[in-house]
Amino acid sequence: MNPRVSIIIPFYNDPYVGQAITSALEQTYPNVEIIVVDDGSTQHLDQIAPYMNRVHYIGKANGGTASALNHGIRLASGEYIAWLSSDDIFYPHKLSVQIPFMLSRNASISFSAFDLIDEHNRITEYHVGPRFPNVASLYGAMRHGNPINGCTVVAQKEMLLQVGIFHEALPYTHDYDLWVRLILSRVHFHYLDQPLIQYRWHNRMGTLKHRPAIEQEIRLIQSSYAHSLEAYVRELGG
Structure with missing residues (x-):
């Protein structure tokens, strides 16, 4: 059985988007749809043009990454959702590894390790990922920060819709907020200790440009x- 996976690529003025789309198209998994959500971009649209006949392209007014992801999730036909940032890259085998991993465990959500790359696609660090002895330790760590890389996550669409998908009032930490809500809804996160994506660290990335606002949002989520x-965590024995 190969359930359909919808890869959602939110895009806003990103020169790397063509590489992201290429990596989605090169998935060896046989049942994939690719949804590119243009969040009101004014630059680098030429990077998408060559792929228009192979992806679902959706344009919308600018509303932030969370709104673009939610728009894509609602329109997705897949049973599973994978999020690919427009500056990151999926390894070709990502879904061919991760979907069987999830099916064998009856998992509704999973995440994995990743490799770090720079602006020139050079790998700067291999096999980055959180290694916790048990789920109680992982969930305990969520009290202090977000160890889950969102673009390594694959999740059941129905479960995401039930919990409430991404909080659009959080421009930068919508993923952290959603993971915590899923945990508190008793959804079990499964970790695959294998790098399945390349996560790009570069000077234009939002994580660096918006650090003060991100830290403020993190404090808000933690206090909530x-x-x-x-x-x-105490209930789990952590």
């Missing part, structure tokens, strides 16, 4: 969920 997370 701290007690609930603490109680659940």
